[in-house]
Amino acid sequence: xxxxxxxxxxxxxxxxxxxxxxxxxxxxxxxxxxxxxxxxxxxxxxxxxxxxxxxxxxxxxxxxxxxxxxxxxxxxxxxxxxxxxxxxxxxxxxxxxxxxxxxxxxxxxxxxxxxxxxxxxxxxxxxxxxxxxxxxxxxxxxxxxxxxxxxxxxxxxxxxxxxxxxxxxxxxxxxxxxxxxxxxxxxxxxxxxxxxxxxxxxxxxxxxxxxxxxxxxxxxxxxxxxxxxxxxxxxxxxxxxxxxxxxxxxxxxxxxxxxxxxxxxxxxxxxxxxxxxxxxxxxxxxxxxxxxxxxxxxxxxxxxxxxxxxxxxxxxxxxxxxxxxxxxxxxxxxxxxxxxxxxxxxxxxxxxxxxxxxxxxxxxxxxxxxxxxxxxxxxxxxxxxxxxxxxxxxxxxxxxxxxxxxxxxxxxxxxxxxxxxxxxxxxxxxxxxxxxxxxxxxxxxxxxxxxxxxxxxxxxxxxxxxxxxxxxxxxxxxxxxxxxxxxxxxxxxxx
Numbered sequence: 209x210x211x212x213x214x215x216x217x218x219x220x221x222x223x224x225x226x227x228x229x230x231x232x233x234x235x236x237x238x239x240x241x242x243x244x245x246x247x248x249x250x251x252x253x254x255x256x257x258x259x260x261x262x263x264x265x266x267x268x269x270x271x272x273x274x275x276x277x278x279x280x281x282x283x284x285x286x287x288x289x290x291x292x293x294x295x296x297x298x299x300x301x302x303x304x305x306x307x308x309x310x311x312x313x314x315x316x317x318x319x320x321x322x323x324x325x326x327x328x329x330x331x332x333x334x335x336x337x338x339x340x341x342x343x344x345x346x347x348x349x350x351x352x353x354x355x356x357x358x359x360x361x362x363x364x365x366x367x368x369x370x371x372x373x374x375x376x377x378x379x380x381x382x383x384x385x386x387x388x389x390x391x392x393x394x395x396x397x398x399x400x401x402x403x404x405x406x407x408x409x410x411x412x413x414x415x416x417x418x419x420x421x422x423x424x425x426x427x428x429x430x431x432x433x434x435x436x437x438x439x440x441x442x443x444x445x446x447x448x449x450x451x452x453x454x455x456x457x458x459x460x461x462x463x464x465x466x467x468x469x470x471x472x473x474x475x476x477x478x479x480x481x482x483x484x485x486x487x488x489x490x491x492x493x494x495x496x497x498x499x500x501x502x503x504x505x506x507x508x509x510x511x512x513x514x515x516x517x518x519x520x521x522x523x524x525x526x527x528x529x530x531x532x533x534x535x536x537x538x539x540x541x542x543x544x545x546x547x548x549x550x551x552x553x554x555x556x557x558x559x560x561x562x563x564x565x566x567x568x569x570x571x572x573x574x575x576x577x578x579x580x581x582x583x584x585x586x587x588x589x590x591x592x593x594x595x596x597x598x599x600x601x602x603x604x605x606x607x608x609x610x611x612x613x614x615x616x617x618x619x620x621x622x623x624x625x626x627x628x629x630x631x632x633x634x635x636x637x638x639x640x641x642x643x644x645x646x647x648x649x650x651x652x653x654x655x656x657x658x659x660x661x662x663x664x665x666x667x668x669x670x671x672x673x674x675x676x677x678x679x680x681x682x683x684x685x686x687x688x689x690x691x692x693x694x695x696x697x698x699x700x701x702x703x
Contacts, residue, residue, distance in 0.1 A: 278469040279667045289459030296370040303366035311355040316344035325532020343525030351516040361506040368502040372495045383654035388450045394643045401636040402436040408629040493661035500571045507564040514560040518553040520546040589652045596645035607635040
């Protein structure tokens with residue numbers, strides 16, 4: 209008994225040694241602001257850590273904004289600095305921490321007390337006797353390993369969500385960058401129209417002085433110049449919005465997004481696969497379908513866990529004590545197991561099976577909507593390409609031909625300069641229409657990439673390995689619909 213008294217406090221102290229203590233980590237906005245600003249300005253510890261992880265040299269204390277931003281550079285910045293990706297990485301770290309912690313056994317239970325006897329006729333020993341009980345539970349159904357499987361599946365889901373988030377951000381970056389490149393092209397053409405309108409105004413003023421035009425003609429030219437200036441301001445405002453969206457997506461200050469690289473000619477590299485092949489790409493890579501496949505795997509493991517929980521655990525317990533007034537001591541040993549007569553975890557099993565079937569139905573519905581969106585985008589893309597072709601082959605070709613004829617006529621003295629400017633402005637308007645058609649094709653192309661979940665073709669200088677792969681192939685839910693007659697828990701799995 210004395211030995212037991214000495215060992216009991218030591219055992220309790222040993223159990224408490226492994227417990228964790230709380231470590232405060234306050235969120236101080238005043239400290240977060242300079243850190244985020246430093247990251248957006250391409251300097252600071254966060255970027256140095258990202259460089260070390262990738263095996264690159266750490267960045268200097270401050271990075272000067274580039275004169276021209278290439279897509280490959282924007283993609284590299286986004287990989288390290290994107291706010292959305294930092295959030296997804298934090299979620300993955302949390303899921304991996306849980307998956308890396310095995311589900312423990314149920315804690316054993318220790319009860320210490322005393323028995324007090326009263327009205328004892330013959331007291332051979334003290335009326336106060338010790339009472340010690342010890343018990344623990346032995347799982348019989350494998351539910352602990354099933355719980356670990358659930359945590360592992362959730363970690364894989366978090367990994368898939370990180371990759372999907374990276375893919376979405378990457379494809380959105382491609383869309384914004386293409387629109388940014390075309391916007392700069394649009395601005396250059398619009399500036400040419402504005403210059404032409406200003407030359408036309410100046411020529412009209414000279415004609416007024418020479419008596420060849422009236423003040424009304426000058427007023428009309430002034431209105432035209434003002435309209436061209438307003439159009440240019442609108443284009444520049446859209447450029448500012450695109451630069452802001454790019455900076456937000458990448459995670460940098462807008463001063464690092466000035467203008468695209470001069471070799472950013474996107475059109476020759478963008479081609480569409482045949483529709484049948486595109487549907488195969490969609491099934492394997494559509495972002496929502498990839499996430500639903502990962503979520504379906506989690507639902508499968510959760511159902512297996514709930515089925516394992518319907519089987520009871522074995523309880524093993526021991527006791528030690530004495531009878532009040534007696535010198536003898538009594539040892540006890542007991543085995544216990546709940547009888548699953550009424551509660552066999554039916555409700556939780558039904559919920560888990562319903563969740564699995566719901567994800568199955570959601571997968572089918574998402575696939576149906578995605579296929580419809582893909583087919584519609586392909587038809588729209590064909591029409592936009594045809595519109596662009598006609599503008600280039602008919603309107604632009606004719607406008608360039610007219611300008612060449614006008615120049616030759618001016619050289620021959622059979623054409624005045626004012627009419628030549630009108631012809632030049634007609635060419636500028638045709639070029640604006642061509643850029644608009646190009647923007648429409650690029651917009652639809654980006655929508656097709658979004659539906660498919662993968663880039664189609666490469667931008668100039670784009671790194672083919674920058675677009676991440678799904679970490680592992682997760683099979684889609686089998687069958688066209690959930691089973692009509694669900695299996696019983698006994699058919700699903702035995703302990």
